[in-house]
Amino acid sequence: MAEKKTSAGRERAGATRLSGARAPSRRTAIIAAVLLVVVGWPVLSALFGGYERTGGGEIAVVRNGGFFDNNRIRQVIDPGSGRVWIGLYSQVHKYPAQQRFYTITSDAGKGDESGVDVVTVPSSDGVNMGIEGTLYFTLNQDHQALRQFDDKYGTRKFRSAGGDTYNVYDGDKGWSAFLDQIVRPVIDNDLRSQINSFRCAELVSSCALVQNSSAPRNVQAAGQQAQSNNGYIAKVQNAINTSLAADLEQTLGGRFVTNIHFNLVRITLPSKVQDAVDRAQAAFAQISEAQAKVATAKAEASANKARQDGYNKCPTCARIEELKALPQGITVYAPGNPNGPLLRDK
Structure with a gap:
């Protein structure tokens, strides 16, 4: 009996030792899993996130962004690239590489600014005219110019027409906010300067109907002016294209946009002036009808x-x-x- 008790005691002691040996193994596995999740997963994510590529219509500026790194520009990735190593935790600023445009129009919903958007400027003879048009341009893809552009404008935010703030590389909203706040004032100023060099009748032939002159001469002037309006409008566009290129370079602090072209789409008169033109045209129509009867x-x-x-x-x-x-x-x-x-x- 004493031997049996001794044997049973030994078995219980052995089972206790085995249980104690297994317990540290489970704790070790749990600790290892936690460490893998906490440490390993971010490391793996950083490794896989250290590669970047661009589409056909975008160009990217890469800035250092590691814990112990600076925030200087690391590299520029050209459009349509393959996977490129950009380093751990780097920041990528993607900009449009294709032609862009900025539209000013009275057609609500089609312009870059919400609602009706028309630039109202006076002619040389004091008639306020509404200007509608589209500015076409391309972001300079020269690496050095793009680095300077990112230093100047990629490190700040711009307020949109809706009141929200965006970085210039935050998609279309960020790009539109940059154009509204930085480029639009330059466009307005150039339109004002160039339109002020022409008389109203040189750009809108019907202006001759309501300006100080006799009725027959007005009719004749309107007919002659209609033939030359296109030439004056072409002069306005050429002058705007030349002045915009110089003014944007000076305002932006570098030649950051290229292939600038402004297309003058429409010139409108104030409602009261247009009403006077309509009445004059109706009166001239009646005169013509009476003359035909005679x-x-x-x-x-x-x-x-x-x-x-x-x-x-x-x-x-x-x-x-x-x-x-x-x-x-x-x-x-x-x-x-x-x-x-x-x-x-x-």
């Missing part, structure tokens, strides 16, 4: 006179024409009756 009456009178002269020279011809004018079915005709011709039907 000309018609003169032509008819001249024709009647010529006809009567012919009858005077040929009384028989007059009698023949008179008979032709009689109604159909007349059997008796008495032209000598003092009470009038005697007409009898069949």
